Amino acid sequence: MTENIEVNLSQLLNSLSYALDIAENRYYGHSRRTAYIAYNIGEEMGLKHQDLMDIYYAALIHDIGMAGHLSNYSVMDIHYKENLLKEHCSFGYKILKNLPLKPEISEYILYHHEEWDGSGPFGLKGDETPLASQIIHLADYFELFFVRKTNFGTDTYEIDVFNKWLKRHKNTMFNENICHGILNLMKKEKFWLDLQSKNINSVLNLIEPKEDIVLDIHGLHSISEAFSLLIDAKSKFT
DSSP: OOOOEEEEHHHHHHHHHHHHHHHHTSSTTHHHHHHHHHHHHHHHTTOOHHHHHHHHHHHHTTTTTOOGGGGGSOHHHHHHOHHHHHHHHHHHHHHHTTSSSOHHHHHHHHTTTOOTTSOSTTOOOGGGSOHHHHHHHHHHHHHHHTGGGOOTTSSOTTHHHHHHHHHHHBTTTBOHHHHHHHHHHHTOHHHHHHTSHHHHHHHHHHHSOOOEEEEOHHHHHHHHHHHHHHHHHHOSOO
């Protein structure tokens, strides 16, 4: 007789996120901050609770495909070279097919580097790209290129620099409506305080879903397969 077990989905995905940080040996906490930013953009846009949860889950592991030989490239290389973007997204999609998640979440990660004007790795244009992917796309760039440069504790938070950058890329890289969402967030001091390293984990504990999933032996095996793909991509010997 096969026994089932209950697993907290957020804890499972957080484990994958931490494993990625260790495997990549860089950008510690990037995915968790991206998840927080994406969740809050969606909330600013008035999305439904379940949609927010799906965006949170996808953002938490959006870089799951940035493993193996891709970890040898700089973040600038991966974010600005189309072949690396496509490989990164496709490998993430492949890994997620082994996890007990909604198929939509795999799709969100596959397309999270599509550009609004259709110049992304898969050529999707405008709303051909899932809204969740569009939100994660902006949250990802915001965390990598602005949050890390921000002088926390000041009143400026790089807002002027970001406004100029966003104006330049609005309706080319990013959906204008999503741009409005993050601009509203940037006006809130709490948003910046929550992103600080000492605060982010506590904040995520408050907003993350408490959803449990029931797994049988086949589900456990599929999760093991996902972890093994990450490990093999880093070191086939291991």
